[in-house]
Amino acid sequence: MLRAKHKTGLVFFPAFDWAISPTHPEREERLLYTQDQVMEEGLLDIENIIEFKPDLVTLDDIQRVHFCVPDVWSVTTESHFISAGGAKKIGMAVLDGRVDNGFALVRPPGHHAMRIVHGARGFCNINIEAVMIEFLREAYDINRVAIIDTDCHHGDGTQDIYWHDKDTLFVSIHQDGRTLYPGSGFPDEQGGPNAIGTTVNIPLPPNTSEQGFLYTMKHVVMPILDDFKPDLVINSAGQDNHFSDPITNMNFSAQGYADLTKMLKADIAVLEGGYAIEGALPYVNLGIILAMAGIDYGQVREPDYDPDKIRQTTQVTRAIEKIGELVLSYWRQRKPARERILNQNEFFERKRNVFYDTDGITESQYEKIRVCPDCSGALKIDSSSDRGNRVLAVHIPRKACQTCMDLGHRWYESADGNTFDLVLLQDRPGNKYLKSDSKQRKE
Amino acid sequence: MIIGLDVGGTHTDVVLLGEEGLIREIKIPTDHSDLFSTVLESLNQITSGLGSKRIRRIVLSTTLTTNSIAQKKIPKVGMIVSAGPGIDPFLFQTNEYYVPVSGSIDHRGREVEPVRPEEIKKAARNFLDNDISHVGVVSKFSIRNPAHELKISEVLKNSFEKVFLGHRISGNLNFPRRIATTFLNASVYPIHKKFFNAVKRSLKKKGLEVPIHILKADGGTMSIESSIDSPGQTILSGPAASVMGSIAFAPDNQDALVMDIGGTTTDMAALINQIPVLEPVGINIGGYRTLIRALEVHSIALGGDSAITITNGILTIGPERKGPAMAYGGPVPTPTDALVVLGKIENSDREKAVSGIKALAESMGNSLEDTAQLIFDSVCKKILAEANAMIDRINSKPVYTIHELQEGYKLNPKDLLIIGGPAPYFADQLEKMSDYNVHVVPRWGVANAIGAALARTTSEVTLFADTEQGIATAHEENFSKKVDHDYSGRMAVENAYKLLRKKALRMGANSGDLELEVLENQQFNMVRGFLTTGKNIRVKVQVKPGLIHEYDSVVNKLTR
Ligand SMILES: [Zn+2]
Numbered sequence A: 001m002l003r004a005k006h007k008t009g010l011v012f013f014p015a016f017d018w019a020i021s022p023t024h025p026e027r028e029e030r031l032l033y034t035q036d037q038v039m040e041e042g043l044l045d046i047e048n049i050i051e052f053k054p055d056l057v058t059l060d061d062i063q064r065v066h067f068c069v070p071d072v073w074s075v076t077t078e079s080h081f082i083s084a085g086g087a088k089k090i091g092m093a094v095l096d097g098r099v100d101n102g103f104a105l106v107r108p109p110g111h112h113a114m115r116i117v118h119g120a121r122g123f124c125n126i127n128i129e130a131v132m133i134e135f136l137r138e139a140y141d142i143n144r145v146a147i148i149d150t151d152c153h154h155g156d157g158t159q160d161i162y163w164h165d166k167d168t169l170f171v172s173i174h175q176d177g178r179t180l181y182p183g184s185g186f187p188d189e190q191g192g193p194n195a196i197g198t199t200v201n202i203p204l205p206p207n208t209s210e211q212g213f214l215y216t217m218k219h220v221v222m223p224i225l226d227d228f229k230p231d232l233v234i235n236s237a238g239q240d241n242h243f244s245d246p247i248t249n250m251n252f253s254a255q256g257y258a259d260l261t262k263m264l265k266a267d268i269a270v271l272e273g274g275y276a277i278e279g280a281l282p283y284v285n286l287g288i289i290l291a292m293a294g295i296d297y298g299q300v301r302e303p304d305y306d307p308d309k310i311r312q313t314t315q316v317t318r319a320i321e322k323i324g325e326l327v328l329s330y331w332r333q334r335k336p337a338r339e340r341i342l343n344q345n346e347f348f349e350r351k352r353n354v355f356y357d358t359d360g361i362t363e364s365q366y367e368k369i370r371v372c373p374d375c376s377g378a379l380k381i382d383s384s385s386d387r388g389n390r391v392l393a394v395h396i397p398r399k400a401c402q403t404c405m406d407l408g409h410r411w412y413e414s415a416d417g418n419t420f421d422l423v424l425l426q427d428r429p430g431n432k433y434l435k436s437d438s439k440q441r442k443e
Numbered sequence B: 001m002i003i004g005l006d007v008g009g010t011h012t013d014v015v016l017l018g019e020e021g022l023i024r025e026i027k028i029p030t031d032h033s034d035l036f037s038t039v040l041e042s043l044n045q046i047t048s049g050l051g052s053k054r055i056r057r058i059v060l061s062t063t064l065t066t067n068s069i070a071q072k073k074i075p076k077v078g079m080i081v082s083a084g085p086g087i088d089p090f091l092f093q094t095n096e097y098y099v100p101v102s103g104s105i106d107h108r109g110r111e112v113e114p115v116r117p118e119e120i121k122k123a124a125r126n127f128l129d130n131d132i133s134h135v136g137v138v139s140k141f142s143i144r145n146p147a148h149e150l151k152i153s154e155v156l157k158n159s160f161e162k163v164f165l166g167h168r169i170s171g172n173l174n175f176p177r178r179i180a181t182t183f184l185n186a187s188v189y190p191i192h193k194k195f196f197n198a199v200k201r202s203l204k205k206k207g208l209e210v211p212i213h214i215l216k217a218d219g220g221t222m223s224i225e226s227s228i229d230s231p232g233q234t235i236l237s238g239p240a241a242s243v244m245g246s247i248a249f250a251p252d253n254q255d256a257l258v259m260d261i262g263g264t265t266t267d268m269a270a271l272i273n274q275i276p277v278l279e280p281v282g283i284n285i286g287g288y289r290t291l292i293r294a295l296e297v298h299s300i301a302l303g304g305d306s307a308i309t310i311t312n313g314i315l316t317i318g319p320e321r322k323g324p325a326m327a328y329g330g331p332v333p334t335p336t337d338a339l340v341v342l343g344k345i346e347n348s349d350r351e352k353a354v355s356g357i358k359a360l361a362e363s364m365g366n367s368l369e370d371t372a373q374l375i376f377d378s379v380c381k382k383i384l385a386e387a388n389a390m391i392d393r394i395n396s397k398p399v400y401t402i403h404e405l406q407e408g409y410k411l412n413p414k415d416l417l418i419i420g421g422p423a424p425y426f427a428d429q430l431e432k433m434s435d436y437n438v439h440v441v442p443r444w445g446v447a448n449a450i451g452a453a454l455a456r457t458t459s460e461v462t463l464f465a466d467t468e469q470g471i472a473t474a475h476e477e478n479f480s481k482k483v484d485h486d487y488s489g490r491m492a493v494e495n496a497y498k499l500l501r502k503k504a505l506r507m508g509a510n511s512g513d514l515e516l517e518v519l520e521n522q523q524f525n526m527v528r529g530f531l532t533t534g535k536n537i538r539v540k541v542q543v544k545p546g547l548i549h550e551y552d553s554v555v556n557k558l559t560r
């Protein structure tokens, strides 16, 4: 009987009865052919590949990460509780030592969901990786986490959630934002004042193929990971870099994805996008699972694979090398950059608009963070959407210093009930998620 | 009158049932070196003095195929395997003459790469040079499109006695299991055929020209004639016989557990409203994972004859059996000896049982009674713990829809039915130590043979439709038809039911016993470029495992 070298956990939850809308790319059929391939290859019979049934995440699990407006129920469906629950189940299996690594093959995805949630962005409502990671941090002794996002779209939601967290390295490799949704993810987006450098963006030109992805992994991502020394490595394993994906312009392959997986050695992989549901997903998922399990994947090949047809031009190669150099130079300068910031103002502020393309909502945010030498800094966000909800969201980070804790509580308690419909507090050190709406406060 | 026969590891049980209930029951030792004599002798004994005209049906459950696989007493076969891209097919190698060849079909049944006849011819020559006359042919995704398997068999035609094709063996996905199952069918084919043809001839000579059925691992039967082409289905029918013998006594509209407490092992299974729970994919035997439909039976190496040892003051029961209990002349103390010491079993050599348990008691510094009680309690505790583990496992099976995850059926049995030699001695203690209502199945000593006698014919059909390609297929049944865009899930179920009825009758079912149900019914809109281009429909239907209705009244008489 075939035996895997690594004990690999799988949660397979294709949500065969859930879709954003009948003809939306994120629909019932999306993992149907992947299921066929997984079943026909007999993957679940391989000794040391273990399938788990997803649990549902709890309200606390979601509120630990997100400020949902007006509440969690309004911006999620049960499918989100299950897909995040699938990731959580795999995370627990890995940290309990039941498996060496694991892959949550679940939908819907999550990497475009930001800290504040007014609705769905890029098919995502809640950030399933972040919900998993913050649960794991609460339940197990882990601190430093690296997320390597290999989806074709910039993981702007994950970036937003970890923007100020110096203990989380977020690396996103994606198609250049000037040519693809969501239009962000440039190398100079490097994280907030307390976490400068721990956000790493590597935009690659359209038509990047195996050569370019593997070059970037080997020469940019792996050295950064080695420097960061994470306790846990997460792969946001989107599969829309595939040459046959209908909504992107890259030239990656099943073999390439398997090679990338083998090189990265992630503890946990979580499925993100990927919409070539027949020509790519069955083969890419097969390649990823085999690579994680340490089984030969040399014969995994999609039917219309022709390496000559998808080979990248020398121009693309040169552009990739240049981006890599720039990213590495930013990475090397992250400590002096942080020193410079600490000598400036006590507070950092930014204003921005967030567009929820899936739900057609526009949100404007005004954010204020305390620049702190000792922790990730107390954070407050004044957010209002064109649907009329205005909220004040206060976040006291994990391992906050006393000053930031006090400040966070002060912000929460002194919020003006006439200005905000809702005031929310994420008190991570106290493990409390508080909410007061204007009606309550007036009483 | 009907006859049920179950060949077991130690004994072969035979029963004769009639209008009046259980008429005769016989137990004879199984001679594994000559199963044919065992079967014939038991049939001779059970029918002695009866007019052959009065027998209407005979059902046999034997260990023939199971043992030949477990002991690897199987002839050489040739395997031709066409995998295409994916896991290296050599990783699923079943035997020496195993030849991967070109050819590739994708998940929707479209040809990606053709097979090459010259490769097949070469493999065939090699098989013939090695005196191989039975061949298995399997291609990946052949249940979606069997063209490659058919093409390969076309090339092999006339050179071999029998060629088994993967797509005819099961409608389920799983290429490695399809390979193993096809291999096992080809392997046991000659043994099975020879044996049952001989049984048929002998019975005919005796004037017994009645339908003979063979019990399958799924608790259903098939006619001896149809078993010749799917001998693999007879593998591991023994545990199914016991389960079928209990279901008449299980509560209606409730869950229950069945336990067969034997000498060496205890087998457990679950029933939902009198219908046994099936294994999700297929049985494992001799290191092979298969697509052979079976009842989900959990076996533990613990029974009345399990050897008891003490190492460093720790009592261990099983997993080995070194012979019968000391009370029956065996070499080492067993749980049965503990029962004898406790006065639960009489009519045996109590002195010998006491001497065995006493030795254990002394080395643990306990009294004789306490030690016997401890042994008995540990056996019951272990059995109950394993039962809970089985329930958990059944309940934690992955599901793929939100509906099933939220509303999925949770097994929650309140009743425990026990059968097997030591069953009555265990009943009180198991009830005391658990929340179950424990029942000893009537005629517990031969319930397995009764189960075989009364089991109905079962079968399963898988139908797949792809309206974008305009096809509905059940290749296992050699069925394929053109359909248009209006083809619906309801029509697919109708088609599948029709095929199922035909198949079940062909396999020997009574038309009155065709209780059909839908196991799976999924329908997906296929969307290409934001347009719905077709439907992908998957339907699986079965004849529920159960008992033949003709003998309902007989069952009622068994309780007396
Ligand atoms: Zn994407």
Ligand SMILES: [Zn+2]
Residues within 6 Å of the ligand: A372, A373, A374, A375, A376, A377, A378, A400, A401, A402, A403, A404, A405
């Ligand atoms: Zn601080």
